[in-house]
Structures are given as structure tokens and as C-alpha cells.
Amino acid sequence: MPVSNTNFTANNTIFGPNVFVFDPSMAADVIEAQVTSIFKQMESNEFGPQRYAILFKPGSYPLLFDVGFYTSIAGLGQNPDDVLITGGVNVPAYWMPNRNATCNFWRSIENLAIDASDATNKTTTIAVSQAAPLRRLHIKSAGGLWLFQVDPATGAGGWASGGYMADTLVDGQVLPGSQQQWLSRNSQWGSWANGVWNMVFVGCKNAPSEANYPREPYTTVDCTPVVREKPYLYVNDQDDYFVFVPDLQNDSQGPSWADSPTPGNSIPISDFYIAQAGSSTATSINSALSGGKHIIFTPGVYNLDEALLVTNANTIILGFGFPSLIPTSGQPVICISDVDGVKIAGLIVDAGPLSSASLIEVGPPESSARHDSNPTFLYDITVRTAGPTAGRNDVGIMINSHDVVADQLWLWRADHGAGAGWDSNQTKNGIVVNGDNVTMYGLFNEHHQEYQTLWNGNGGRLYFYQSEIPYDPPTQEKWMSENGDRHGYASYKVADNVTSHEAWGLGIYSYFRDSPVKLENAIEVPDCAGVKVHHMTTVWLNGIAGSEITHIINGTGGCVHGNSPESAMRQTMNEYPCI
Numbered sequence: 001m002p003v004s005n006t007n008f009t010a011n012n013t014i015f016g017p018n019v020f021v022f023d024p025s026m027a028a029d030v031i032e033a034q035v036t037s038i039f040k041q042m043e044s045n046e047f048g049p050q051r052y053a054i055l056f057k058p059g060s061y062p063l064l065f066d067v068g069f070y071t072s073i074a075g076l077g078q079n080p081d082d083v084l085i086t087g088g089v090n091v092p093a094y095w096m097p098n099r100n101a102t103c104n105f106w107r108s109i110e111n112l113a114i115d116a117s118d119a120t121n122k123t124t125t126i127a128v129s130q131a132a133p134l135r136r137l138h139i140k141s142a143g144g145l146w147l148f149q150v151d152p153a154t155g156a157g158g159w160a161s162g163g164y165m166a167d168t169l170v171d172g173q174v175l176p177g178s179q180q181q182w183l184s185r186n187s188q189w190g191s192w193a194n195g196v197w198n199m200v201f202v203g204c205k206n207a208p209s210e211a212n213y214p215r216e217p218y219t220t221v222d223c224t225p226v227v228r229e230k231p232y233l234y235v236n237d238q239d240d241y242f243v244f245v246p247d248l249q250n251d252s253q254g255p256s257w258a259d260s261p262t263p264g265n266s267i268p269i270s271d272f273y274i275a276q277a278g279s280s281t282a283t284s285i286n287s288a289l290s291g292g293k294h295i296i297f298t299p300g301v302y303n304l305d306e307a308l309l310v311t312n313a314n315t316i317i318l319g320f321g322f323p324s325l326i327p328t329s330g331q332p333v334i335c336i337s338d339v340d341g342v343k344i345a346g347l348i349v350d351a352g353p354l355s356s357a358s359l360i361e362v363g364p365p366e367s368s369a370r371h372d373s374n375p376t377f378l379y380d381i382t383v384r385t386a387g388p389t390a391g392r393n394d395v396g397i398m399i400n401s402h403d404v405v406a407d408q409l410w411l412w413r414a415d416h417g418a419g420a421g422w423d424s425n426q427t428k429n430g431i432v433v434n435g436d437n438v439t440m441y442g443l444f445n446e447h448h449q450e451y452q453t454l455w456n457g458n459g460g461r462l463y464f465y466q467s468e469i470p471y472d473p474p475t476q477e478k479w480m481s482e483n484g485d486r487h488g489y490a491s492y493k494v495a496d497n498v499t500s501h502e503a504w505g506l507g508i509y510s511y512f513r514d515s516p517v518k519l520e521n522a523i524e525v526p527d528c529a530g531v532k533v534h535h536m537t538t539v540w541l542n543g544i545a546g547s548e549i550t551h552i553i554n555g556t557g558g559c560v561h562g563n564s565p566e567s568a569m570r571q572t573m574n575e576y577p578c579i
Contacts, residue, residue, distance in 0.1 A: 024059030042068030051299030075112030099158030351391030363401030390419025516546030
């Protein structure tokens, strides 16, 4: 258990016992002992119920510590440089063989500066995979930022399968090493060293050129078309808490705070209902929502016997420490009305014991209002079907409203953990998009039993896609398209009636573990002038001989398969339609 001290008041705040708030007057050795104790508890705690948030008030902290599962690290300044960690903050992969970080999920580091003066090689090492966002960071470390970890026994870089960085400045070099894919948005660095399969840069300064794709696996989009950076907690000079809401930006580039403070507005903490896992219920949270309150979910697991109803425009629901929300009676977890400017951030939504038609519903069916001047945003959301416990659902996120923006989603049908199995954690789609002009940055969507992504709305834009198709179809006969005319379900499906859609940087991977099944197309889109896809890659990771992804898109593109040791492992295409 974490260090306990009757004179220690860091977790005696309005946020409850699992949120630790430190200030520079506290002894550094006491702080370091506390955060190290949390890491030791959480280092390999992949599916445990424990959750923590570690927050630092403005000032400098001579600390060196690591970050484990279900732990949020954040500064409480208005700008990242207001909080400086001068020893180091790292995400290692000690707990897995060969320093493999492909299961380093569910942790975050936000809104602070790191100068790794005490770390090895003065390097900040953040070896992560999905659902481990880096936001509003200033990496001052002389050795730069490493996104993987070297195994000291062999000198080899352990695999990582992330990841996401936004609104971040790295003074030195970013070294992805063995990192398989990565999305960077509105960030800047001294240099970017390499790439493996799919590296996407949107609105970044000093991003590598995409001119040599696919030899260099870079996809570079100069400006971010529409974004509002994620809201965050801070304290003012009087030690009062506020949530800062950044302004909407169009055609932006680079960090929002690098040249001047991030533009936006502040909301006092008194406007928020602070939910606690031990006492808050769906009824009490809905009462707060209907009364015009915003919601902060503190760390914990919340079992909800009715859906949370968001009916007021501009409502904020913000989670700290990866709170998990679970429906107990087959309903959605969150239903958002067709209103302007809702912001949902930092939540895990776990499927419950009774199947839900969807777990998050953005707008009711047939939503028709336009929200282009004030879109709804979804940030850092994980939807899980099994893993910690058995669960099932049809769709993870259903987007019916227009103009929604999603910024880092992981929609995961569990391939391991409790309840993982073809007949147990059943789910059709990770996400279904019915609204028009929906934009997504960083869509990670994996292992569902039909289309991972089904996009029915017009005007959609996707920047970075990572998807492993299901590991476990028991036979080909049980995994055929809905009409029975094609092997399997495409991972990324744009409906036949769509006339405008564009996507950049898509990676679809296979590991057919249980039978020699085939997938006809990794991507399927309508053949029309308004639909364009840029930079696609497929990879056969592993699996039974005879398994394959036959084509990249619409019957074109090479096959990746497992028929022989000489089989092709990766195929790419630059554009569809081919230019």
C-alpha cells in the first residue's frame, strides 16, 4: 500500500484520498517515497481497481520517479513551465520480459516540465503503448525523449506500440526507437530520429518530411484543421482551484503555450460536482448535471445503474486518475444530447455484465443540429469490452451529432484478461459515426468482431489509425462479411453511400492466433471522387500459417500472410484512389 503518514496532508484535499497534491514546501524525500510507493503498487497492476492522480502545485521539485498503471501525473500551473521536475519522470517497462512495453497502457503525464538531471543519460524515457497520452509537456532533458526502453542485458530496444503526444515541446531529439506507430499533434522538437511502421504528424513544427514514404513511414499534415486543447486543472495565486478551457483553434501549428499562454477561459471549482467512487451514484451525478454542474470524476471504479445524461451545452466531464465507469443494467454510460460544446475527457468506460447497445452515445439518433462553431470534444477515452471483468456491448462509441471532434480514443475488445473469448466478450464495432463533419485525431480501435470502425456520415476526417483485427475468430465461416461474400470484416469501413471522406496514416495489423482465417480488405471505402485515403500500411504480426490480409484497400494492395518464413510481413500504399 502507499506510504502512510499521519502528518502528511497531500491526499487530504477536496479530491479525496487517491489524489495526492504536492507543493514545493514539502520534503522532496517524502514526496519521492510516496510516488515511488504508488509506482511499486501499480507497476504491473494491469487490471486492478486501484487508481491514483498525482498533482504538483507550481514550483520546482528535485524528484526522480516512475509512472505505473492507472496513474495520472499533472502540473497545477497555468503553463507547463510553472511546474518543473528536475530529477526525472519516466515510464519504464521493467515488469515485462525484454523491456517490452506493448502492454504499458492507462497512464498519463500532463502540463509540466521535465529536466532529467538524475536519470540515466539525462534522458526522459516514456515507453508506452495505447491509452498513455502525453499532453502539454516541456521536455528539457539534455538526452531528449525516448519512446521505448533499452534492455540493458541485451542492448536491444524493447517493443512499444503507442502512442500519442499533443501540445508538447521537446528541446532535444525525440527517439521513437522500436515504437511501432505514433501520433504527434501540435508539438515541436529539436529533431525526430526514426520511425517503424506508421508515424503521423499533424500541426507539428519541425516534423519530418513525408516525401520518402513508405521507405520512411512518415505522414505529415502541416496544420491541425480544428482543435480545442483538453481542459485542465490549475491553482491560482490564492491557491484556489480552477479548470481552464482552451479556446477553439483552426488551422493551428505547434504548442498552444510556446509563445504565449494558451488562450481560453477559467471555470471555478465551485461549478463542478466532485464525484467520489465510494459515495457518488448515477442519481447524484445526474442531479448535478441537470442542475448545471460540471463533473470531476476522482480516481476509482463507478458502477452506474442508469446512464449519465448530459443535456446542457458546454458541460465538462473530466476524469483524474483513470476512473472506470461501468453500466450495471445494460444501458449506456453517457448519453449526450444534441447540444453545443460538451467536453468529455480522461475516462475508462468498461462494458458491464449485461450487454449495452452502445457505451457512449454522442447525440440521439437522427441528430440534426450543426455545431461547427462549438463542437463537442472527446479526449483520452478508453472503452473496454472485458479485461478487468467479463463484459459485452454492441458498439463502443456511437456518434450521431455533427461536427464532433475526438482526440485520442482507444476502443478495445480485450484479447487477454478476464472474460476474453470469442463467445464471451462479444462486441460488433468499436465506433460508429453517423454524424457529418466528424474529425478524429488518434483512433486506436482493436479486436472487435465486425467492422472496427464504421463511418456512415459525410465530411469525415481521420488523422492516424491503429488497429489490430481480432485474434480469435474460431473459423473462417464464423468471420465473414455481413453479406457472406467476403472473408472477414474490414477494419476501417466507410459506408457505400458516403460521398466525402478523407483519412491519413492508417495501420492495420493481424495476428490470427486461433485459426488460419483471411481478411479480404483491411480498408473499404466507396469509389468516388470525394473519398481519399493517404498512406496505408498492413502488417502480418504473427499467427497460424494460411492466415492473411489479402488486400490493403478495395481489392488493391499486396498480401501480408503467414504461409512461409519468406512471407511478406508489411505492405503499403501511398494513395487511394491511386494518383
